[in-house]
Structure formats: C-alpha cells, structure tokens
Amino acid sequence: MESLGSTRRSFAPWADPKAKPYIQIENLTKRFGDFTAVDDLTLTIYEREFFALLGASGCGKSTLLRMLGGFETPSAGRILLDGQDLRGIPPYKRPVNMMFQSYALFPHMSVEANVGFGLRQEGMPKGQIAERVAQMLKLVKLEQFAGRKPHQLSGGQRQRVALARSLAKRPKVLLLDEPLGALDKKLREETQFELMDLQHELGLTFVVVTHDQEEAMTMADRIAIMEKGNVLQVATPPEIYEAPNSRFVADFVGSINMFEGKLREKGSRGSRIVRADGLALSADAPADAVVGEKVWLAVRPEKMKVSSARPDNAVNTMEGEVWDIAYLGDMTIYYVKLDDGMVVKASTVNSLRRIGEELTWHDRAWVSFAPDAGVVLAR
Template sequence: MRSLGNIRRSFAPWSDPNAKAMISIRNVTKRFGDFTAVDNLSLDIYEREFFALLGASGCGKSTLLRMLAGFETPNEGAILLDGVDLTGVPPYRRPLNMMFQSYALFPHMTVADNVGFGLKQEKMAKPAIAERVAQMLKLVKMSEFAGRKPHQLSGGQRQRVALARALAKQPKVLLLDEPLGALDKKLREETQFELTDLQYDLGLTFVVVTHDQEEAMTMADRIAVMDAGQIRQVATPAEVYEAPNSRFVADFIGSINLFDGEVTRSDAALTKLQSPEGFALRMVDGQSRSIGSRLTLGLRPEKIAVTHTKPDSGVNAVEGEVWDLAYLGDMSIFHVKLDSGKIIKASVVNASRSGSEVFTYHDRVWLSFAEDAGVVLER
C-alpha cells in the first residue's frame, strides 16, 4: 500500500499483524480525586519506534508518560514492557530512563559528573564509568565541555548533557517530556533532526511528549493525538495531517478550512456537496453517500489556489475578497472573505522572487482546489 506523504525510513511494525509490541498499555485509567487524567487508554508502541504523544495542556500526555516511568500508578489497567507487567516496579528498576523539560542537571557537578551520576549510583567501576561517559559525550558532541559546570553552558548544550545522562544507562526506552521546550526556535528545529538521527543510530525506542505539532511531525514515526485523557487518532505524521479521522484531529493538526454541506450526488467515484455558502463542492470520496446526508469537507490552506481570474474548469471555485494577507518569505498567507461572510485561509508558496501574481487588500480573487484535495470528515 502506498504511503501518504514522504517517509523518513521504511519502518512500520504496527502494520504487521505478527509484530509484537514492546510497550503495551492496556485499558489504563488514572484519576486525581474527581479528575480523570487518563481514561481507559490502550496503546501499543514498538521497538525502535520514535513515538509522540501530542496534545494540548491537560490532555493527559505527561501523566501517561509518568506512569510509564513509574512516577505515577494507574488506578486501573496495566502497562507491559516486553511482556512484563510493570505494576509495582519502582522507577529505578525499570529498563527505561526519562529526560525532563527542565533538564534537572546538578549545578555543583561538572558535565562529566552529571552524565556519570546514574552509573555511579549503580556502583559501576570507575574506569567503566569514565569510558561510558566519554562515549556519551562524544555521541552528543560535548566532549570538550566535560569539565564545565551547567551554568557555563548554553541552553542547547545543557539539553545535550541531559540527553547524554539519560542515555548513559543504556535504557531500552527513553522517555522525553517536552525535551526541546527551553530552546529557541532555530536551535529547536536543528535539534529535532539531531534527535531523530541519534535515535536511529542507537536503535532505541523513544517516547516523546509534546504540545508542538511541528515537533511531533518532524521527529515521530507515529503520533497519538490526545484529548481529555483519550487517544483520538494514532497514525504516521502524514496520515494524521492528510487523513484525519475526525474534525477534532483535523482542526488540531495544522490549519484547515471546514465546509459543511448536504450531499446532492454520490457514487463510488465522486461526491457532490451543496454548501451553505451557496456553491457546490465536488470531491473524490471513494464511497457512496446517502442523498441529503450532511458531511464536512476539510481542506488544508496549501491545497487552495489563489488567482485573479476564474479557473477555466470552474470546478470547486468560489470568488471572494482579500481580507487579510501576510508575506512570510517562503510563502504568503491569505484570508479571503466570501460573499457569505465565511473566511477561507489559503497559503501560496513564493516559488519566484518576483511572483507571477501580486495581490493586495480588497482585491477580488478566485479560490479553487482539485477534487481530490480535501478529506471527508463524518465526525
């Protein structure tokens, strides 16, 4: 089956019915008083997978990560690692490690001592500790900073030290709680790719918690979109973006235009909707719909063309007025107000320095899109 979007590597154990999950979360519920943080949640994560738990603040993603680490205990359900139930196993006995958002480095220790702290606690021999610390610092390109204290490092350097310390004990699973939140935008983008390369080279399983959609889509093999303690969709980044399973996921991941409409024609190849805005929408659907039923078409801004003149085909085209616009260098963002009052967002890549068409406020423009550009959302 052809994948949606580009893929970083040919790795998809979740599509193999015979593959065994490394981490199996079974009907887990966690309550804090009357508040249910995680609600009857089940999830499988596979060995060597880079998995992201994505959601807004308070959705339960950090609570789930803390239960994996052993810092919280489920009220119901079980968490298994390689088939072994982790119930009652303390954090320091679990073959995993956690990297916190704050990094939690010891300010009075050198970089080398921070990285080797966990190994010292396990009473590893000093020569072995020194060798492992050297390996980890080389891995994260921090060897020359071994003798410095945390306050003598930049935010990005402290992040690397925390990562080296988390990896020093060679865990089966590395848990990362908003690991890049303290970094500036440019450094965060660079570190995202470094983390994915490192995870691939080490062959470890990474589970990251983040509220940053771009971060999750850049790093993860699969994403679990969470809301109110439940998982709304688990899929690859491209599938979550291009084929969301609900209005919630479609609206949460990226930007999207939603068109509600009534089915006026439908067969296995094409569905036609009449929108309240007064124009018809034709879309490739893949299944027959009942005439008169109501559906929602989700349409990403980059799928929409913006022109001064009406497209020759006239299909999926509607006229409006440029209500707002922004030039971002690599692309231009348009907010176009239809005659009905509905605002449509479109984005156009600035492929040419001069641009083939120039738009300004209050221009009358045409928006159009292909029949297979949108996704049908039933819930």
C-alpha cells in the same frame, strides 16, 4: 550503516500483523480525585519506534509518560514492556529512563559528574563509569565541556547533557517530556534531526511528549493525537496530515479550511456536498456518513488556489474579497472572505523572485480546489 531516510521509509512494524508490540498500554486510566487525566486508554508502540504523544496542555500526555516511567501509579489498566507487566516496579528498576523538560541537572556538579550520576547510584565501578561517560559525551559532542558546570553552558548544551545522562544507563526505552521546549526556534529545528540520528544510531525506542505539531511531524514514525485523556488517532505524519479522522485532528495538525454542508451524493467515485448557500462541492474522497447528514469537507490552504480572475474549467470555485495577507518570505498566505462571510485561507509558494503581489487587500478574488484536495469528515 543504512541511511536514516531509507530506514524510516521501510520501518512500519505496525503494518505487519505478525509483529509484536514492544510497549502495550491496555485500558489505562489515571484519576486525580474527580478529574480523569487518562481515560481507559489503549495504545501499542513497537521496538525502535520514535513515537510522539501530541496534544494541547492538559490532554493527559505527560501523565501517560509519567506512568510509563513509574512516576505515577495507574488507577486502572496496565502497561507491558516487552511482555513484562510494569505494575509495582519502581522507576529506578525499570529498563526505562526519562528526560525531563527542566533537564533537572545538578548545578554544583560538572557535566561529567551529571552524566555519570545514575551509574554511580547503581554502584558501577569507577573505570567503567569513566568509559561510559566518555562515550556519552562523544555521542552528544560535548567532550570538551566535561569539566564545566551547567551554568557555564548554553541552553542547547544543557539539553545535550540531560540527554547524555538519560542515555548513560542504556535504557530500552527513553521517555522525553517536551525535550526541546527551552530551546530557541533555530536550535530546536537542528536538535530535532540530532535526536532522530541518535535514536537511529542507538537502536532505542523513543517516546516523546510535545505540544509542537511540527516537532512531532519531523521526528516521529507515528503520532498519537490526544484530547481529554483519550487518543483520537494514531498514524504516521503523512496520514495524520492528509487523512485526519475528525475535525479536531484536522484542525490541530496544521491549518485547515472546513466547508460545512449536507451530503447529497456518495459512491465509489467520491462525494458531493451542498453548502447552505446552495454551492455544490465535489470530492474524490469517500464519505463515512449517510446521504442527508451534515459533513465537513476539509481542505489544506496549500491545496487552495487563489486568483484575480475566475479559473477556466475549475470545480469547487468561490468568489470573495481579500481580507488579509501574510507575507512569510517563502510563501504568501491569503485570507479571502467569501460572500457568505466564511474566511478561506490559501497559501502560495513564492517560487519567483519579485516584490509586490498580484492581489492586495480588498481586491475581488477567486479561490478554488481540485476534487482530490480534500477529505470528507463526519465528526
């Protein structure tokens, strides 16, 4: 079998104009009284894609997932799965299954009975149910826990039971609503890779809802950033991180420094932005704005350099005072308050084994970044 890494590296059907989307969401709207949870949303998802809906609580991502599963009826618009309009088709007749955040396991049933519940509801013969349940438990590495009840399992094990039950009916699409939210940080990180391996092995389409940006960045082939019922950007994790299309996306995914100013020059070689204090900043990135308009130069903390002396021949250089320091073991984050009051965040990797920092609180410091470090945003 081809490795997961090589498969994900070559998987990009959205870049092929001949590829047909597997899930088509067209002008979808959902209203609850006067509140619009999903607002005229259009989105395409491809077969075998691991797709993430990422956004803050209340942005509409879970409502969208529930409409995909048939648990909510759209107020307007439609959803097509492999060319079939899902309008009016109840959840139990859709080739889709949903794994809920609460797991919704039956406490009085064994693990084995929980996994086979949906198959019994469908009237599958007992022998086939036993065979399918055994396959699912082997897949999630829970064979030895088949006879236990949910309360006898850890949180991670209960999550695997819910996953096995969701997969037992062999859906074409698996919907996961905050699937790792109940797990501790270390187990959540381990389970992310297990879910990726499972999705690759089974060849299914996964659509996951999460508010955890690291979770989405790790697992998804593409991410849709949502706010107030709208999709702001759909792109691969590197594109979302390195080329956000707005200040909201840039700020929501990872940490960011926003240098506000007026666009003074733009051209094929890049842009020049002048801040209110007169400092000119250079960027290799193009600007989708008119000269004279307000823009923001967005720079990630790891692309900022911080030092006790002014760097030689450096562009985009500013002086300030070390306002705060966060030592995280693998890296140190410096918060430098510039002379105009703006606080800039710069992170450095602790590649050398040492105790003690070159810079400490209230030291004067210089921060700088290369012209190719940032992206110019007009909104």
